[in-house]
Amino acid sequence: MAEPRGTFATLAPWLRLLGRRRNRLLAGAGLMALALASALGLLALSGWFIAATGLAGIALAAGGAMTLDVYVPGGGIRGFAVTRTAARYAERLYNHDTVLRLLADLRGRMFAVLAGLDGQTLSRRRASDWLNRLTADIDTLDSLFLRLLAPAAVALLAILALAGGLAIGSPAAGLTVGGLLGAAWAWLTLGQARLGLAASRRRVDELERLRGRLIEQLQGLAELEAYGGLAAARRRLEAIEEALYADQRRLGHFAALGTALAGLAVGLGWLSALWLAALAWQAGAVSGPVMVMMPLAVMAMSEALGALPMAFTQFGATLAAAERLNTLDGARRDAGGAASLPAGAPRLVVEDLSLRYPEALTAVFDGFSLTLAPGERLAVHGVSGSGKSSLAALATGQLAPGRGVVSLAGLPIEAIAPEALAEHVACLTQHTELFDDSLAANLRLGAPGADDARLWAVLEIVELGDWAEALPGGLATRVGEGGRRLSGGQARRVALARLLLRDPGLVILDEPFAGLDSALAGRLAPRLDAWLEGRSVLYLVHERAEQTALPGVDRWQSLASEEAKGFVAPSGIFQDGARH
Amino acid sequence: MTQPSTSRAWLAGLARAERGRLGLAVGCGLIAGIASVAQLTLLAWLVASLLVESRTPTTLLPAFALLVALMGLRALAQWGQDALGLAASLRLRRRARGELLDHLTRLGPVGLTAHHSASLAHRVVDQVESLDGYVARFLPQRYLALLMPLVILALVAWLDWLAALFLLLSAPLIPLFMALVGMGAERLNEEQFDAVARLSRHFIDRVRGITTLQLFGRSAAATEEVHAAADDYRRRTLRPLRLAFLSSAVLEFFAAVSIAMVAIYVGFGLLGYVTYGPAEQLTLFSGLLALLLAPEFFQPLRSLAQHYHDRASALGAAEGMVALLDEAPRRGFEPAAPCESPALVELAAVTVSHPERGGVLKALSLSLAAGEILAVSGPSGAGKSTLLQLLAGFLDPEAGDMRRQAGLEVAWMDQRPLLIHGSLADNLRLAAPDADEPALRRALSAAGLGALMSALPEGLETRLGERGVGLSGGQAQRLALARVFLSEARLVLLDEPTESLDVDSEASVIEALMALAAEGRSLVIASHRAAPLACADRRLTLRDGRLEAVNHG
Known part of the structure; x- marks a missing residue:
């Protein structure tokens, strides 16, 4: 490989992850080796047996006396036949179990990495495409053990053992076969990987590009058709497809080459074993039956080498997946500070803040300042894209300011421990985020230890008590993916109820009554007002409205309009663009 | 097949x-x-x-x-x-x-x-x-x-x-x-x-x-x-x-x-x-x-x-x-009969229904004159988009007669304009593959993006899309408008062109629409917002699958 060190460094974290299950992996590889050894034993012993009986038969026919124990080899043949089947079955089942365990490890690790990313990195991604790709990458990586490492290791071991065994009969045969199959092994693993590296590395990207381009064209089909741009659009798709297929053709040819070479190497291996065994037989070093056994044992190696070229030609895809996931790991934010926050309503100060997203030409904030006194209720208004969501992300420590200071209770936000921030600052984001879990589990996000009575109490406050009681599953009712089984208004109220279970000093409410009719909002407002008593509150709203349902606004402040800034941040999790 | x-x-x-x-x-x-x-x-x-x-x-x-x-x-x-x-x-x-x-x-x-x-x-x-x-x-x-x-x-x-x-x-x-x-x-x-x-x-x-x-x-x-x-x-x-x-x-x-x-x-x-x-x-x-x-x-x-x-x-x-x-298309592919009058499009008692919504347009008649600005209003679900799709030829009427002026070219713009991965120029040339740079610049300024253009260091070669810069909703709409300016289409169909925009952006999009009309093109605007309706020559509302005139108020 061109940069073996680089390749190793890329895979190192994943190899370490595999290392945690070392014993299982060894056992799985052991079963693979056992299945292979039985196949080899079956063929070699059968050959030996037939040659021995053939020779004995000839001797008997010639009137000679000959004793041959037929029962031990016969039993051995039956034994190998049964072990081969049993070992292969056990191997498949056991290794499948292992792969699923590894998958759980991989997902757990990946999730931990994602949970450590900052808001800016998360918001840069277009949710669904990126997530599909992420899961595809994880699935690709889980072939590392079963398709790459284990078969290669078992094959190498088998080659060494075979060469050693042959050397007992004929050192020359051992050396020749060992050398030949060793070279073939190196080519089928390292060589094939090198050959297919570039093309297989591109594979995922090309599919992604084709998918992306197609989605774009489907969404804009009306315009394309009206302007007569369909043919040109089709040509653009076909160009991507052509690149994809050129690589697939290349990879397919490489893999076919590897498969043919594997067959050729095993063939030449058994042929040279036969030649050298015949010479050894002629010299009287080995018996006739052993001479027959030697090439047949080599022949059984096709089982060990056959699957290598296909898997290793695609090695680049595994490497690329590891690289992408490593990059993500590298984007993990600093662990944050260690300072704790005092109890009670804190003061939030934003001073001379500047923030610019990497893709945007102009800043979201340029010299923006804001002060929220302890216990005060400030409403910040601005059109979509003016930076409300960014402001919420900054105040919750999800986003680091480019320039300027965001401080809470006198402490810079980056000095505060993330756990303290999560405890003292509550945020109702503009987009209601519910999980595909039970109603109770969604509520308990706000207070993991809350008993059912508390959950019912907050549901009563948001007027969902009767509705939940009427549900056949009650609190155990699942809300569906993203809360899709609830109406928008119900989901919003569940999110509000979840908030009410908490006891924060600072509350950020991004359009708290979005999706609720004004009568309901009017009834909820005084209850929310009571809960907000004694806390600092930052409201984020679209338009300034004096007749607002928001309880107890002390002061209004405006964010500059979108048009004054030109470019806005790309949509992300903190913005409503991630709703699809 | x-x-x-x-x-x-x-x-x-x-x-x-x-x-x-x-x-x-x-x-x-x-x-x-x-x-x-x-x-x-x-x-x-x-x-x-x-x-x-x-x-x-x-x-x-x-x-x-x-x-x-x-x-x-x-x-x-x-x-x-x-x-x-x-x-x-x-x-x-x-x-x-x-x-x-x-x-x-x-x-x-x-x-x-x-x-x-x-x-x-x-x-x-x-x-x-x-x-x-x-x-x-x-x-x-x-x-x-x-x-x-x-x-x-x-x-x-x-x-x-x-x-x-x-x-x-x-x-x-x-x-x-x-x-x-x-x-x-x-x-x-x-x-x-x-x-x-x-x-x-x-x-x-x-x-x-x-x-x-x-x-x-x-x-x-x-x-x-x-x-x-x-x-x-x-x-x-x-x-x-x-x-x-x-x-x-x-x-x-x-x-x-x-x-x-x-x-x-x-x-x-x-x-x-x-x-x-x-x-x-x-x-x-x-x-x-x-x-x-x-x-x-x-x-x-x-x-x-x-x-x-x-x-x-x-x-x-x-x-x-x-x-x-196995899904059957809802249109044939023979061109509509030419109009007998100087009108661009004539609909006579056309009917369209959607499988899950039932009849949407019922015996609707409309004649669209060259150069006029027609606004169609109505509550959501009344069939405004269906009417535009019919005019664009994306859909065939189930009954009734539809005639179009021979060789009529149509431009289309909706709430979510198509932005392809590529440069600003690539995005504009969707409408006119052979347009030269001055033409692209003229179209951009006509659509109100001139100031933005001059602020971009890479000009027309600025990359858009996921890996490029993001455009705001208003800017994307005006980019789509610039495409309309580049095209030769005489009939421009606009489906909720200002839906997701704030008041300032909406005003500038409407200004650009007026400039389009000034070139003698016909506009059909479907919207439920007040501003785009206000600028029309003729205002109709869809009620019960038919078009009714809106009294000037």
Whole structure:
């Protein structure tokens, strides 16, 4: 490989992850080796047996006396036949179990990495495409053990053992076969990987590009058709497809080459074993039956080498997946500070803040300042894209300011421990985020230890008590993916109820009554007002409205309009663009 | 084109077009198989010559040389089988994708509204790709699994019919294995697919909400939960797997037992312990060859069993694709009759209904004069978009008469303008591929993007889209307007052009619309917002599937 060190460094974290299950992996590889050894034993012993009986038969026919124990080899043949089947079955089942365990490890690790990313990195991604790709990458990586490492290791071991065994009969045969199959092994693993590296590395990207381009064209089909741009659009798709297929053709040819070479190497291996065994037989070093056994044992190696070229030609895809996931790991934010926050309503100060997203030409904030006194209720208004969501992300420590200071209770936000921030600052984001879990589990996000009575109490406050009681599953009712089984208004109220279970000093409410009719909002407002008593509150709203349902606004402040800034941040999790 | 009725028939039709290459692949596979058999025959002959006839290895060199040649031939033939299978698969996938894309184009913007674009892309990209293993490997192997065992069986029968019988004893079981393996693979595939999909959904659900989890300080707990869900999935999947793997283990077992039986029979026969049938004629050559051929008899079947899941996933994918191909477009493709009057478009008592909404436009009549600005209002769901789609030709009326001026070109703009990955210029040239740079700049300033243009350091070459800069909603709308300026279209259809914009952006878009009208183009604006309606010459509202005049108020 061109940069073996680089390749190793890329895979190192994943190899370490595999290392945690070392014993299982060894056992799985052991079963693979056992299945292979039985196949080899079956063929070699059968050959030996037939040659021995053939020779004995000839001797008997010639009137000679000959004793041959037929029962031990016969039993051995039956034994190998049964072990081969049993070992292969056990191997498949056991290794499948292992792969699923590894998958759980991989997902757990990946999730931990994602949970450590900052808001800016998360918001840069277009949710669904990126997530599909992420899961595809994880699935690709889980072939590392079963398709790459284990078969290669078992094959190498088998080659060494075979060469050693042959050397007992004929050192020359051992050396020749060992050398030949060793070279073939190196080519089928390292060589094939090198050959297919570039093309297989591109594979995922090309599919992604084709998918992306197609989605774009489907969404804009009306315009394309009206302007007569369909043919040109089709040509653009076909160009991507052509690149994809050129690589697939290349990879397919490489893999076919590897498969043919594997067959050729095993063939030449058994042929040279036969030649050298015949010479050894002629010299009287080995018996006739052993001479027959030697090439047949080599022949059984096709089982060990056959699957290598296909898997290793695609090695680049595994490497690329590891690289992408490593990059993500590298984007993990600093662990944050260690300072704790005092109890009670804190003061939030934003001073001379500047923030610019990497893709945007102009800043979201340029010299923006804001002060929220302890216990005060400030409403910040601005059109979509003016930076409300960014402001919420900054105040919750999800986003680091480019320039300027965001401080809470006198402490810079980056000095505060993330756990303290999560405890003292509550945020109702503009987009209601519910999980595909039970109603109770969604509520308990706000207070993991809350008993059912508390959950019912907050549901009563948001007027969902009767509705939940009427549900056949009650609190155990699942809300569906993203809360899709609830109406928008119900989901919003569940999110509000979840908030009410908490006891924060600072509350950020991004359009708290979005999706609720004004009568309901009017009834909820005084209850929310009571809960907000004694806390600092930052409201984020679209338009300034004096007749607002928001309880107890002390002061209004405006964010500059979108048009004054030109470019806005790309949509992300903190913005409503991630709703699809 | 004949409508494909079932997914199997559709796949078979596609494969028929590739039967030349697939036939050659089978031929190559046969050559490789026969070369293998010839190698084994030579091996048995060499062993017999050495051990029985006591010839020295050096006198047998020509046979060794022939073996090397046979190995070369086998490698070549095997490569040929793989390469031809791949070529057939690539061509078939290209054709399948082409068919799907053609059909999507025929369905048009109206036909696609029932689908999510990501799921369509999944069908056209990923499902087509999942046909690969089926075409490249399974189809040739299906014939080889039938032909090669027959060749081998004939040879073994010629050597010793009793040994052939041992192989044949398992032969009636072979269709049974196939069914077992097939069912196992199919069920495994379905169950695995479902379970994996469920697990992925769980993972994606939690990742999507990661910000919320962070805000609630619950990331660590959620990480454990993700791990636990994956582990629970493992425990639930292993039970069906035990059964599914058993079916291929049965095949393995019979193969191994047959080999063992042949070995023991031949061994005992050679010793003279078997006095029945042909056993007495067994020689070291025929006995060894019968033994060597026994695993080869089962090898093609084992390969086929390995590729069986390719078939299952291809059939599953084909079902999704055929469902899409079976959707009928809601329009014919003959041009509308020309108008008799100077009007651009004339609708006389046209009726349109949507399957799930019932009648949307009912006996609606409209005549659109050149150069006029028509605004159509009405509550959401009243049929404003349907009327525009009808005018654009994306949809045919079910009843009534529609006439269009001959050669009328139409421009279209809706709430979500098309932004392609590429430069600003690429995006503009969608409407006019040959437009030169000054023309692009003029169009941009006419649409109110002149100031922005001059602020961009890379000008028209600025990249847009995911990896480029993001445009705000208002800017994207004005980019779409710039495309209208570039086009020669005399009829401009606008569906909620200012829906997602704030008041300032809306005003500037309307200003640009007025400039378009000033060029003498006709505008039809469907909107429920006040501002775009206010600028029209004629205002109509859709009520109950018909157009009514709006009193000036």
